[in-house]
Each structure stands twice: as structure tokens, then as C-alpha cells.
Amino acid sequence: MGPALLFAPADRPERFAKAAERSDAVIIDLEDAVAPAAKTAARENMIKSGLNPATTMVRINALETEDAALDLAAVDRSKYKTIMIAKASEVDIIASLTRYKVVVLCESAAGILAAPRLAKLPNVVGLMWGAEDLVASLGGTSSRFTSGARSGSYRAVATHARSQLLLAAAAAGKMAIDSIYADFADVDGLAEESEDAVASGFGAKACIHPSQVNVVRDAYRPSDAEVAAARELLAAAEEAGTGVFAFKGKMVDGPILLHAKKIMTRSAL
Template sequence: MTVVIGPALLFCPADRADRFDKAAARADTVILDLEDAVAPADREAARRALIETPLDPATTVVRVNPRGTADHELDLAALAQTDYRTIMLAKAVDVSGLDGFSVIALCETAHGVLACEALAAQPHVVALMWGAEDLVASLGGTSSRHDDARYRDVAVHARARVLLAAGAHGIAAIDAVHLDIADLEGLAAEARDAAAQGFTATACIHPSQVETVREAYRPSTADVERARAIIDAAERAAGVFVFDGQMIDEPLLRHARQVLLRARTASS
């Protein structure tokens, strides 16, 4: 089963079964988190909740702990007792041994970002996501953003590299979370930028962020009208043509088709 990916994914701590249904009702895709959102002492309870409180596997991803950890093996054992078959692998570098799952590889360390092309090439990897804070921590840094909230250069590089790797292999790319929950304006700008570049989705850490992300990925009425007009004009033109003072060739037509595809997806 291929899980629905976005445009708004919402992390939910896997030890909070009381939030599962609410998260599922709010987001396009729920990520039940067995890793960072759960204290190590509570992970066994989280695995029990995962088994005992099922959600729709078509819209649910489970984030499991990194390979090489005892929690990783326990996570997989718990998953074997569920219908969930799409996992997000934390701190991904190697996805071997996970052939029974569709994998979202979370490239959030220096090793993970450098491995993103190899990860994207694996047949059971269906998406890449990147993470800024773990990446900077893996480098010995202390902040992924400047004082004005812009990403620092290494984060910009990682974001672009993960997007390019996903695009090169025809899989989904998921943008990192926006940690400042109250900064919906900043989140909206970041999500609009992600959509314009080709990201499939943006991950959220709070339900209040979901609609902001959805709106950012939803083309405006003006954008849809312009895209339709360009496609209509292309049907009457022979080859390259000028529309509203702009040269339109095949790449611009593909941009217009993508706008219409996003609009259809948002309305479905």
C-alpha cells in the first residue's frame, strides 16, 4: 500500500493515543513518532499504543528509531503486529533490511545528507525528508537559522540537495518542520517556497500549522487562471509562443501543468 504524502504531514507522539484520531482528522498524513517525540522510558508504552490504537494505514506513517539501536529492532517488532507498512527512518544513512516497508528516508545528519542520492535510488524508498536541527547538531553547530529566521548556508544546501535527489529519482520530497509554532507567517512563506521549488509536502509539529501549509501548497485563483490560459494558448500555437510578454516553451508549459495538478489535488 502506498501512503498518501501530504501536502501537510503532522507528527504525533506515539505514546499519546488520545491524540491519534484528532491528528488523523486534521492532517493529510499522520506521522506516529516513536523517536524524538517520545522519551526513551516511554517508548515501550508508545509501541503498545501503536498496536492497540490503529489508524488508516493509507494515511499513516510511523517514524522509527535509527538503525543500529535496540529501539529500532523493537519498533520493527511492534510494526509486525500492525497493518502499517510505511515508515520514516530517523537519521537515515542505510535502508537495507527494510524491504518489507515503503521507506521515507529522513536525511538529518551530515552522513544522511551526503547519502541522500544513494538512498533515493533504493526501490523501496518512496520519499526523502530533510531535517535542519539534527543536521546542525551532527556538525557540532548550535543554530540552523540566522537571527532573522533565514536558514544558514549549510541548511540551504542540505534542503536543495535532498530535493534534487528526490526529483532525480521521481520520488516525493518533504520539507523540514518550522519549529516556531506561533510564526504562521514565516511558515507560510517557507511552505510557498517549498511548493514553488517542487517539494511534495511540508511536515508540521502542531495542528495549528496544518491549514497554513495546505493553503501555501494550494495555487491561488489567479495562478490557476493564468495556467489554464497558457495551456489554452499552447493548443493554438505552433511551438514557442509569447504570452503576456513572456516566452513560453515546454518548461513553462510543465510549470503550468503542475499548477493545475496541484489545484486538482487540493480540491479532491
């Protein structure tokens, strides 16, 4: 899946098809986007949604809630096999959910600290982090600076959690998904954060509005110049036939070649 994942509230079934058309994968949301009184109907909407299971996942409520059991029962009545677990941290319980492919959404202190163990579970296919829930779990008020020169940028604890999750996912060979950008009117801020996600190694970024999808896609899609340079470098490496070689006045080794290969992979997105 990826690179642009789009949340679709399960109580708004009229949005499902449009979300699938406009994004690379849809996250049908049974959790925060759905009011408690609407959750029963939302589960039925999810079951009847008819989206492609290969590019659709269902976000369920936190496992310690009563809603989670009802969510899982509904998923079992659907054709979907991939779930996203909100506020994930319970390693043993998640390990037992072997009938699903699981994306763990680590959005608490416990979840971030459990990320390395969660990433190693065979049924876990990806990890995502959530900034606002994380800071709320710490007793804080905002994950981002709201004024001054650093306005809009993450606070240190959020940046640390983001890096922790990325490292945990990469160490286990699992996809890391970057958190949402809540201010969907701020296109420039989203573009900057998406470009950082790409450069840092996140495999995808979650979106909350269809207008964000192409911004994320553009960040993940390398330019023609980048593709041409990567192709030229890889051709030179094949011709050199050695581990380290000189190319245009610079030394090239394994990590540089890996960057070039990643660019070629992203060019196919």
C-alpha cells in the same frame, strides 16, 4: 501523501484521531517525541491506533539503536507498511527493508551525502531532511540565525543540505518533504517558508502542531487567479500545437507549460 504531514507522538494516543482529521497524513512518532521510559507503551499505542494505512507512516528510531529493532517488530504487528527512518544514512541496510515503503529522514552529514543513493532504492518512496539534528551532527549550535536582519532564516549549511536533498529526490523521481518549522507560533515565518517549499519543488512539508496544517495547505493551494492563468495558458498551448509559441507578449516553452500543469495539479489538493 501531502501536502501537510503532521507528527503525532506515539505516547499520546488521544491525539491520533484528531491528527488524522486535521492533516493530509499522520506520522506516528516513536522517536524523539517519546521519552525512553514510554517507548514500550508507545509501540502498543501505535499498533492499536486504527488510522488509515494509506495516509499514515510510523517514524522509527535510528537503525543503529536497539529501539529500532523493537520498533520494526511492532510495525510488523500493525497494519502500517510505511515507515520513516530517523537519522537515515545506511544505504545497504535500508535497501534490505523490502517489506516496507520507506521515507528516509536525512538529518546528519552522512545522511545528506547518502541521499542520492538512498533516493534510488526501490523501497524508498520519499526523502525528508531535518535541520537541527543535522547542525548538531556537525558540532554546530543552531540551524537558523537568531538575531539581526536574517533572524529566523536558515544558515548556509542548512540551506545547502535542503537543496541537496531536494535535488536527490527529484533526480530519482521521489517525493521530497520539507523539514518542520519549530516555532509554531510564528505563522508568518511558516507561511513564507512553505511558499518557498512549494516554489522550489517540495511535495509536502512536515508539521509539529495542528495549527500549522492550514498554513501549509494554503501555501500549496494556488489562487483562483493562478489557476485561471494556468488553464488559459494550457489551452493556448493546445491550440498552438507547437513546442514554442508566443502568449501575451512572452515566449512559452516546455518548462513554462510544466509549471502551469503543476499549478493545475495542486489546485486539486
